[in-house]
Amino acid sequence: MTAAGIGGRPRHLLDFQDWAPERLSALLDGADTMLNVLSRPVKKVPALQGLTVCTAFFENSTRTKVSFELAARRMSADVVSFAAGASSVSKGESLRDTVETLTAYQMDAYIVRHSASGAAHLVARYSGKPVINAGDGRRAHPTQALLDAYTIRQEYGDLKGKKVAIIGDVLHSRVARSNAELLPKLGAEVTLCGPATLLPLELGQMPGVTLITDPREAVRGAHAVMALRLQQERMQGGYLASMQDYVNTYQVNEALLAEAEDGAIVLHPGPMNRDLEISGDVADGERSRILKQVSNGQAVRMSVLYHLLVGRD
Amino acid sequence: MPETAQPKAVILDSHEVRRAMTRIAHEIIERNKGAEGLALIGVHTRGIPLAARLAAKLSELEGVDVPTGSLDITLYRDDLSEVARQPIIRETEVPFDLAQRRVILVDDVLFTGRTVRAALDALIDIGRPTGIQLAVLVDRGHRELPIRADYVGKNLPTAQDEVVKVKLQETDGTDSVELWDRPALDREVGMDRESRAEGAGEGA
Numbered sequence: 001m002t003a004a005g006i007g008g009r010p011r012h013l014l015d016f017q018d019w020a021p022e023r024l025s026a027l028l029d030g031a032d033t034m035l036n037v038l039s040r041p042v043k044k045v046p047a048l049q050g051l052t053v054c055t056a057f058f059e060n061s062t063r064t065k066v067s068f069e070l071a072a073r074r075m076s077a078d079v080v081s082f083a084a085g086a087s088s089v090s091k092g093e094s095l096r097d098t099v100e101t102l103t104a105y106q107m108d109a110y111i112v113r114h115s116a117s118g119a120a121h122l123v124a125r126y127s128g129k130p131v132i133n134a135g136d137g138r139r140a141h142p143t144q145a146l147l148d149a150y151t152i153r154q155e156y157g158d159l160k161g162k163k164v165a166i167i168g169d170v171l172h173s174r175v176a177r178s179n180a181e182l183l184p185k186l187g188a189e190v191t192l193c194g195p196a197t198l199l200p201l202e203l204g205q206m207p208g209v210t211l212i213t214d215p216r217e218a219v220r221g222a223h224a225v226m227a228l229r230l231q232q233e234r235m236q237g238g239y240l241a242s243m244q245d246y247v248n249t250y251q252v253n254e255a256l257l258a259e260a261e262d263g264a265i266v267l268h269p270g271p272m273n274r275d276l277e278i279s280g281d282v283a284d285g286e287r288s289r290i291l292k293q294v295s296n297g298q299a300v301r302m303s304v305l306y307h308l309l310v311g312r313d
Numbered sequence: 314m315p316e317t318a319q320p321k322a323v324i325l326d327s328h329e330v331r332r333a334m335t336r337i338a339h340e341i342i343e344r345n346k347g348a349e350g351l352a353l354i355g356v357h358t359r360g361i362p363l364a365a366r367l368a369a370k371l372s373e374l375e376g377v378d379v380p381t382g383s384l385d386i387t388l389y390r391d392d393l394s395e396v397a398r399q400p401i402i403r404e405t406e407v408p409f410d411l412a413q414r415r416v417i418l419v420d421d422v423l424f425t426g427r428t429v430r431a432a433l434d435a436l437i438d439i440g441r442p443t444g445i446q447l448a449v450l451v452d453r454g455h456r457e458l459p460i461r462a463d464y465v466g467k468n469l470p471t472a473q474d475e476v477v478k479v480k481l482q483e484t485d486g487t488d489s490v491e492l493w494d495r496p497a498l499d500r501e502v503g504m505d506r507e508s509r510a511e512g513a514g515e516g517a
Binding site: 009026029030032033036037040041042044045046047048049050051075303306307310311312313 | 385387388389390393394396398399400402406434435438439
């Protein structure tokens with residue numbers, strides 16, 4: 001058995017390798033309905049009643065965890081949180097042992113975040129149940145990319161032929177990688193942009209992906225511009241000459257956005273460093289869809305849960 | 314060469330479907346003393362065009378524009394944990410406030426009553442109507458829940474394993490209600506039982 005079941009419905013969401021474009025579109029269509037559910041007086045449907053979803057976060061992330069927990073609860077699943085710090089992982093238990101222990105509780109799905117690339121794949125191997133990757137190392141963060149795609153689609157109706165510029169620390173970003181994998185599958189063109197030290201050449205090999213170091217060139221004609229979080233500790237890694245240099249060249253601000261399409265929207269996966277990778281006025285401005293991304297994220301994750309947990313086909 | 318499968322009986326032709334819907338519209342007006350304060354909500358798939366037809370009739374007879382909406386009950390089904398094939402979620406659109414309105418829920422076939430149960434739960438999560446009534450084109454019996462329709466186009470006694478197939482102009486290019494033997498229909502549409510219950514206007 002491969003990860004793709006009969007009828008091509010993948011069992012897990014680890015990255016987008018097994019996901020055909022039609023499946024991805026169906027997932028985004030489902031999010032429309034979920035957003036509608038979230039607009040009702042009763043923001044909850046009984047679809048996943050009786051199922052238990054485990055969030056296993058071996059790396060801190062308040063936002064993503066809240067989003068997944070709410071998504072599962074709004075679908076009427078029970079949610080159990082397994083926080084790594086408070087568990088025996090800190091006592092040296094291996095990830096495999098942890099997962100095998102959790103399976104004894106008969107969970108129905110796992111949502112996994114881990115600092116090691118490939119951790120979600122490992123959990124998928126031992127859990128016997130659907131696994132959603134909520135971020136593994138630098139590798140992938142598929143639900144973030146899905147909510148980005150959804151937010152762009154919401155704006156333009158379709159991703160076909162849309163240009164998306166992703167600017168910043170691409171090297172350390174699983175968000176950039178997942179978007180580079182997803183958006184071209186849906187017909188968009190992706191430009192990854194950052195200082196050469198933070199722009200891994202191999203990503204340029206991906207279909208539909210271009211690497212550019214000049215941000216003005218990168219945003220030219222873009223329909224959506226995404227600023228990536230710049231981790232301050234990168235300074236110590238010798239990746240950047242100075243923070244001021246970075247801000248001067250790569251900050252997503254009004255001056256840079258003048259090169260983009262009229263009406264281009266601005267995205268950020270959060271949490272933001274205001275006035276570092278993105279200017280405060282852009283973050284709060286008319287183009288910003290940053291808060292929309294948050295509410296869309298919940299709807300997209302509800303749709304992902306539905307797609308992975310309902311039906312045996 | 315396999316011969317083209319035939320329905321066992323044509324229960325309603327296009328004229329009879331039209332008359333049944335007209336009669337239901339009259340009954341709705343009679344029972345509600347007009348059409349003020351009503352709303353029509355069609356259940357996916359074929360309840361939606363039927364709701365639109367009733368709205369047009371009510372407007373013609375009473376001069377009242379009754380708001381219409383659509384309801385997809387997938388997320389409220391009681392068998393989601395058992396279904397083999399994943400149902401596609403479709404749009405629910407209720408672009409008006411349900412409070413202070415009497416809602417007439419519209420579906421093509423009333424069978425087990427489970428779809429209606431799900432629809433009632435969904436409606437109540439969307440808002441709090443002052444009342445809910447149920448209109449169906451065909452009531453084929455075999456209820457599994459204590460649910461009955463307020464307006465019925467045609468009461469049709471059926472065997473459990475027969476299939477009632479509703480076709481509508483808007484979704485199928487023609488108006489009719491047919492009774493099929495399950496095996497004959499399986500041959501014609503080439504689908505398994507479960508997927509057909511999804512798509513062929515069979516109702517539940």
